[in-house]
Amino acid sequence: LAQAGERQFPPGHVLIAEGEIPEHVFVIISGRVRVIEAMPDAQTEVVLGELGPGEIVGELGILTERPRSATVVVLERTRCLALRRFHFLQALERSPALALGLAKLLARRLYDSDRRIARYAPDALTGLASRRAFLDLYRRIAASARRRKSGLFLVLLDVHHLNAINDRFGYAVGDDVLRAVADALMEATRATDLVARYGADEFVVLLQDAGSREGHLVTPRFGEKLSELVARRGLNVPIKCRVGTAYREVPPDSSDELLREADEDMRRRGVTLPA
Structure with missing residues (x-):
């Protein structure tokens, strides 16, 4: 992670914008961010979660080679390590421990997402929102x-x-x-x-x-x-x-x-x- 650069962001700053091509991964050192997904049909936004120190932001877009699936907004002054796509993938190839740690992080997030999906599953009979x-x-x-x-x-x-x-x-x-x-x-x-x-x-x-x-x-x-x-x-x-x-x-x-x-x-x- 020697190639990572430290950055600071003020509250309200859009760290990641939904739909953009991913170029960086961010590791939060201090502060807090909120992950938001837009709902165009309902003209509103859904808060997917909040992340703090030790969390990684922006890795999915790089790993899946797809545009950003959500927006990340800074809630309080936040310090991050910013790592470019190439250096992030290179670090995963060279460090099994880092790759395993990321796998555990993604598994935990997937588990939390599954629980949220079950919590807000549509009504089984009508298909409407519960x-x-x-x-x-x-x-x-x-x-x-x-x-x-x-x-x-x-x-x-x-x-x-x-x-x-x-x-x-x-x-x-x-x-x-x-x-x-x-x-x-x-x-x-x-x-x-x-x-x-x-x-x-x-x-x-x-x-x-x-x-x-x-x-x-x-x-x-x-x-x-x-x-x-x-x-x-x-x-x-x-x-x-x-x-x-x-x-x-x-x-x-x-x-x-x-x-x-x-x-x-x-x-x-x-x-x-x-x-």
Whole structure:
């Protein structure tokens, strides 16, 4: 590592930019950085983790010979050793101990990633985001919306009398109903909207960059899509969904407030879809 040069970076500095061609590996001596991946469809970012002293940053792009897969931003003043691609690969070839240490580091990161994937795995029945994933993504989307001075519109939807459908027609039919509702929601919303299965018979939609007027257009569109899907799939089951909505120009940190307002709106209006 004799060819490595020491560098210092201030808070907010972009150490690595997603999509760039990798030229350096950085070994953190002191300080802390955050690893971020952009989500273009959702116009937000996902924090993949934070790294501190002793960690290596930027090795994957060089080892896989691919553009950077994430952005690394300095959180606090950080000192690093910067090693060029050629010298990094040369050091791995010459030092089995260094190569083994890197392999252990990558194995630990892979283990942590697998746990995160399991934690935020999609709902098995509908393929939508899970409740846990929604709660986590909401915080990030809300923070991004506040920075852009943009509001959020939330739709809470409840499949009416799902237990009665299960008792009368069987759980297989009940599952078909839930899939139809999920698919109708996906067809009625945009790629930038977050759609999740929030409970056994509850769904939630978070619309970004949508005012109250635009948000209220989603529910009738959903009703039309659901009627079409029910007819096309031959579901001879009476499906009704109760709907409540909430809107904030300045989104709160937690989704609890919007969910509570949408639930109160649902109970107050008693709107059912399809009409």
